[in-house]
Amino acid sequence: MEAGAEPFLLATVRDISGLKQAEAALTESRDLLQTIIDTAPIGVFWKDCNLRYLGCNKVFAKDAGMAHPLDVIGKDDYQMAWAAQAQYYRADDQAVMASGIARLFYDALHKSPSDQPLWLRSSKIPLRNQDNEVFGLLGIYEDITVRKQAEEKLLLAASVFTHAREGIMIAKPDGTIIDVNDAFSHITGYSREEVQGRNPSILNSTRQEKDFYTTLWRDLVDKGHWSGEIWDRRKNGEVFAAIETISAVRDIDGHIQHYVALFSDITPIKEYEKRLEHIAHYDALTSLPNRVLLSDRLRQGMAQSRRRGKRLAVAFIDLDGFKAINDNHGHKAGDLLLIDVASRMEQTLRAGDTIARLGGDEFVAVLIDLDDTETCLPMLGRLLAAAAQPVHIGDLVLQVSASLGATFYPQTEDIEADQLLRQADQAMYQAKLAGKNRYHIFDPEQDNRSRSLHESLEDIRRALAANQFVLYYQPKVNMRTGTMIGAEALIRWQHPEKGLLPPSVFLPVIENDPLAVEIGEWVIDTALLQMELWQAAGLHIPVSINIGARQLQQTNFVERLCALLAAHPNVSPGDLELEVLETSAMGDLAKVTQAIVAGRKLGVRFTLDDFGTGYSSLTYLNHLPVTQIKIDQRFIRGMLDDTDDMAILEGVLGLATAFRQQIIAEGVETVEHGTMLLQLGCELAQGYGIAHPMPANQIPDWSATWRPDPAWLGLPAVSRVDLPLLFASLEHSTWIAAVEAFLRGERKVPPPLDHRQCRLGTWLVADGQARHSAQPAFQAIDALHRKVHALAGELLELQAQDRNLEVQTRLGELHGLRDALLEQLKALAPGKSAVNGMGSL
Template sequence: MTQSVRQLRLTFLLTLSLFSAGLLAITGYTLWRLNADAVRAGYEISALHTRSFEDYLTQSLHIAELAAATSVTENDGRPDLAATEVAFLATLRNSPFLRSVSLVDDQNRIIASSNPANIGQTITLEDFLPPVSGAREILRIGVPWAGRDFAGGRRSTEDAPLDADALSFIPVARSLSFGDHAVTILIALNPDFFVNQMSQNVHSETALIKVLRYDGTLLIANDTDARAGTVNSGDLAALVQTDAEHGRFERDTDDHGGALSTFRASSLYPFIVITHLYRDTALQGWRSEAKALVFVVGPALLAVILIAGAFYRRRIQLMTQRAEAERLQRINATVFESSAEAIVITDVNADIISVNAAFTRITGYGTDEVIGRNPRLLASGTHDRAFYTRMWTTLLNEGFWRGQLVNRRKDGTLYHVLMSITASRDTQGRLQHYIGDIVDITERKQAEERLHLAASVFTHAHEAIMITAPDGRIIDVNAAFSRMTGFSREEALGQNPRILKSGRQSDEFYATMWKTLVENGQWSGEVWNRRKNGEVFAEMQTISAVHDEHGNIQRYVALFSDISRLKEHESQLEHIAHYDALTSLPNRVLLADRLHQAMAQAQRRKQRLAVAYLDLDGFKAVNDHHGHDAGDQLLMTVSTRMRQTLREGDTLARLGGDEFVAVLVDLDAVADSVTLLSRLLAAAAQPVHVDDLVLQVSASVGVTFYPQTEEVDADQLLRQADQSMYQAKLSGKNCYHVFDADHDRSVRGHYESLERIRQAMTENELVMYYQPKVNMRTGMVVGAEALIRWQHPEKGLLLPGSFLPVIENHPLSIELGDWVIDTTLSQMEAWHALGLDLHASINVGARQLRDPGFVDRLRDILSVHPQILPSCVELEVLETSALEDLAGVAEIIQACSELGVKFALDDFGTGYSSLTYLKRLPVAQLKIDQSFVRDILDDPDDLAIVESVLGLAAAFRRQVIAEGVETVEHGELLLQLGCELAQGYGIARPMPAAAIPGWCASWRPDPTWQACRTVRRSALPLLFASVEHRAWISALIHYLKGERGAPPPLDRHECAFGKWLDAGGLNHRRGDRTWEQIQSLHRSVHELGTQLCTMHARDEDQHAELERGIRDLLELRDALILQLRALLQLAERPAGQRQAEYRPAEAVTQRSYAAGTEG
């Protein structure tokens, strides 16, 4: 920084600082004066409020004093109390600020009052101010009292002031004399009246007004948080210091920024009014003025500073530019003479007027030889006239030209130059001269030609080339490198070749490579590298070290070729030799190798291995019906799924066609293979989607184990597994068979059973029985369920449970199922010919239903019986069967529904997924499983389940039929729940087809069923109560007889019915005789049960008494159930509403009772 610049900056800063300080001082003084004016005005406003309210309060007290004093009338030298009370009431009506006016005798007891409740109250007047002095009749003020009046009121103390929100009054007393008698007028002032007067003039957020006694006791304040009766020591101290009747002082506050306080003592009475005007409020106007002033002065000062700064920078810039120009002139002169580049300066006519020393060195011409001459003397003749014309056109138009030329030296040799010519003009734009800058680039041009040749080889080489510095840093790569590795040249430069490292080769490999490179100067071999996209590839690489003339390594050059295709071809040949072309599983060759290794490993580890031979069932049919492409897709999908089920170390191989072998290793016992074999079977049996087809096969698996008691080789293991596989196929397929003699005998027995059932079909030993289904209320026969029986020539009539499980997973089950459907439809035609059109329901097995041809066969069977409407046929599928393949079963049911055939869900509730089925399976009817229906009379849980099923059916609009109705009571209870359709031994046993017409003609429902009505939802707890108490008493009797470890809950309030009663179930009323009897019986049942349990717990020989108590308990139970039935008859409703409101019971009995309270 120059001296002149430093002086200028000092002057600028001093001037700017003085100006800013003056402006800020003026602004500060102005703000101070405005603040003082605002404070003074605030004190005046505070004093105005103080004086105004003091005058108002003094006048009010004076009026009250005069009115009260004149209200006391005299009679014979004594106060006339009756007249005085009348006068007091008149005074009270005209004085809204008074609560009461009372007269106190010399014993301080109220003897007359406008409020009669005050009479007789004793008032302490010692704490009134000013204190009594002689017989002066003066107005004295007491401490505030809590309450509305003296009657029920409480005086405050310094330790116990009044609550802020408490109702209060201020007592005021004045003494009067009547001859020899002295009395005191006691006035209760209403402080709320004066607070309202304050609030009309001053808001509590603006100022705080207080009324204090001379001792500092707070009487009135407009602050909602102020507590009357407190001693304001702070305000009192300030008043003592001023020692005046009125004045002002400043008070600190926790908020509002302090207060401008004024006070004024009453001229007549002992109180002081203090007004605290909050400083924030008083200075609000000042703050607005201050902000406005700052908003004006601040920007003005900033503008002055910015303008002065701009002026200062401009001055500095001009001074700097002048100094820089002088410096550049000196530098240019030095550069001109010392420059290594030739510089030529010509006049406007292009005649040379100056050259530097470099010009002479490059051209050979001295300064005297070229001054005044044209630069054409350097022309070589290699450029035509058009070249020079373009050069001068560019120079004249743009003022600059740059290009390469071939010139001729003084000795005649040619040389290459890079020339820049600039037209120099003055400030008016007039041309002054031309300046030429000449660089001899002859050696560079020669080097470029050599480099161009090398670069052509580097660029167009097929092999990737990478050049690195001695430290391994990449300094160049060619295009083939980028194509091969994916790294662009820019990404590779500066990196280490480790960016290509794949990790396949060990550190020892690279250590050996560098050792060879250092010792021999070259290394060649195969390297696995990684492309930028992560792909690993093989390359043939040659690395050479390049040395300088001193033998030091300058760089390394690596050439490499991509041999991935060659390696892939080698891998393919190896894969073809050892793997299956379609599934990529090991083939026979690799299987044999792995099996030998597994056998040797099992011997070493003392473990077992399993060889499983798998053959796909039904694969030939897929090829025949859908073609080999579909079969190949099926094989690939199934093989993938089976391979995924195995563990690491296990082997799955394909032998060809649809045959596979699995080698399962590391088995501690034969049982360890069961899970793996089951997974293989499940994977093979999963449906496979091929285009729009859904294909499904299964697998037959033969298994053998190694080692065995006898020495066996790998081929023997495969033959044993193959043999067992055929045994699995004979067992019905989709299973596995272990190579074991005992198991083989079992399989042969199973095979013989299958053949016997097949013989029974051909010899007509299988017959159909039918069980009617009825509407219990109307008596209508709604259909019959077809049930198969085996009329065995030796064993008699066999139920299906004794023979159907044998064929459950065998194709014979499909054949038998189709026979049942066809036979039932034929029987329906025979009934139709007799005039009996009866619907029939037929059970369909899971295997039959999921068979791919089921729908087509059903259509064919229906077409053979045209007299039977498909809507009269109902197929029943077990819920547990549907669980196995929900989506597939739903599609089959939908397809059958399109034929007109209806479906029912049998054994509903046993599959633990009822909601799912109701939502997804398009079935028309639900059959409640007989295991739930059979025990509903004695088991509240089963009753609740049945109720839940009915509720689900109603919610999903499904018809319901109950199985297992064995007695009239079962039917009655179901009807009360809203279920009308039923079947069971209580209606009819399964019978031959010939007996059905006669039974239908003669059957009549039980009269109690016809009279039974659906119970209202709110009355359901009565129904549950009967069942619950029957079950409760049964459990209690089992306990008393030693058949149960603990008694049921004995407290009547803990049973579900008791809780329902306690909650006001069914809105029972006191005085209702039926309810009283039920409650009495319920109480007696639980009390007797408690007594019997106590007797049983004594462990005394009281068998006879217990038996007698049990008989009494049973009688009470019957009486309670009878009363509950009677009450249910009153709660019956029309049958047409029997299912509309049912819902599932979630908490079994208790949830059902709780529902009753909603009625």
């Protein structure tokens, strides 16, 4: 500025509004970008070339253990929460920047800061400047751990679906089938393609009523699941039983997405149950109700009589002259007569009445809805007339009569069902005394016999006080190994005048008297004392004891048992075994079960005695916690002569095996009985063929000297597949024995001669043809079988011509063919057990 000049101000003005707006926009854009990055549910970070963090979002900062994204800037991985894995992450980052190529969407398993498995899906992208030079790295990752776990669950579910043995079906909410597994196809016969898109009603067997399916769907809707038994139909039309569970699968909002059904085919179990239930409730010979079903129907009838104000009659029927039929014409004729008489008596009854066979030639009829006593009399007459009708069996005409005793309910005093039966039995006895072929009505006034019973009870009570009772012991053995496994204690009365009396003389008298408990405790105490004496002599012999229903159901049973054991501390409770009759369990199953459970806690073992007599059902095996089953001796004694007994025995053995119960057989009277039992898989036994009951002092010598029959030692069981051959061969041997008996005049009727009608012949054309037709021995067996039947026919023809000497001479030919046939059966049998099985016939 020149001197004297006027001062002035020079100002330059530039409009920067646009710049400010751009800066504000940039800031806003940057803030928006940061907001977006922070809002994203994934981790985002970026680094420089030195692998130090330039920035990140909030998700990343939180994972890194930092409070704010700004806290991450300038730090490296060694300063993050994952310091232990820093080297791995840095190496991976360097590889991406070095290659200059982005690495996108790759999954890797890591460890979280808390050392938990962590699945991440990551992408890493090199950052470039304007000169296309890499100056850093952008990383993005997502936590997919939950997704991976879900995938693993899906894979596991898919594996279970594919490999499960149960049938599985998945359906839409409307019931349309989406998918099924291989087991479904195996059970139903439908392939996956055949059922997809169809409704499960294709399996409907029509066995269930409409109400069944209404309840099923109501449970699915209300409870979300249903389970139970259902009858379905296979593709081939066959109906099968299934145990099935259906569940509704819902989404997060509670809406049903689909249904899943799992089921197993239980048809074999159902068929077995049906067979066993029939055996349990019906007589095997006549198909009439047995004692169990009779007891149930009698109780129902008594309750119905009380409700309706009507009377009920119980008629006890015993056939007259039946024993002579058996003795003169054989048991087969006797059985046929029983079947015919039972059927005729049943036909005389009204709907709602019941007639049952108790056993032998004894029957009981229950007649309901009677107005008075006189109404019943014509019915009793019809029963007697039906029993007395002639029965035609082949050329024979057989005839018996019947003695019948009847009693009525209700009576002036309360009375139980078993008392009614005893009254009817007493009345039947009176009918027999009066001349048979008549009925007798029970008169309560004649029940003065109770005085005689009281006198008998007093005699028994005095005998107990005078130590007149003794225990005999029957050894129990393992027939295969030859070892003695224990003994059964059996009570006898050493009567001062009548000698040694069996239990059948006095035990029925005390059955319903408290004296039964006293004698039962005496038996246990005496047996425990004897076990102590044997132990002192160096013998370890477990002892089993029969225990009556009355004693078992005493409220203090376990307390008394504990006291008896405590009195003999040297005896292990496990060496005491209590045998419970099936009839004892019938009275109060829950109470008996409770007593057995408590007894087992003391260490005492329990056996279900006389199993298979017709009283048993699945209930007893399923609920009674016994450790052993004793097969009733009537089946053992008859199994070699009666194929029905053999079939029942095999079924009982199968049932016991299915319930994992140890089995022992009583009534082994011959070597053949033992051999057959061993082949059927039962190796524990007792019976007269092993040893008679004996005094305690004879047991040590018997135990030291007894040896099993050589045929028993090491004899293996026959495989189940060869049992039909064994049974057929047994029946054939029985058939040959029957032919010989007829030829010797010991049998009235010859056995059937048609070779196609015997069991061996049936086996040859069915199972034998299917399994063994390729074996050379099979054709020889068929030819020998025909020759045996042909020769038997010739011998019977010779006898009809009174050429008996020639018949006896040619019996050797029959034996020769029999032995040749058995030798071929041995050759046919696939294993040692089957060979031994054939050789024992």
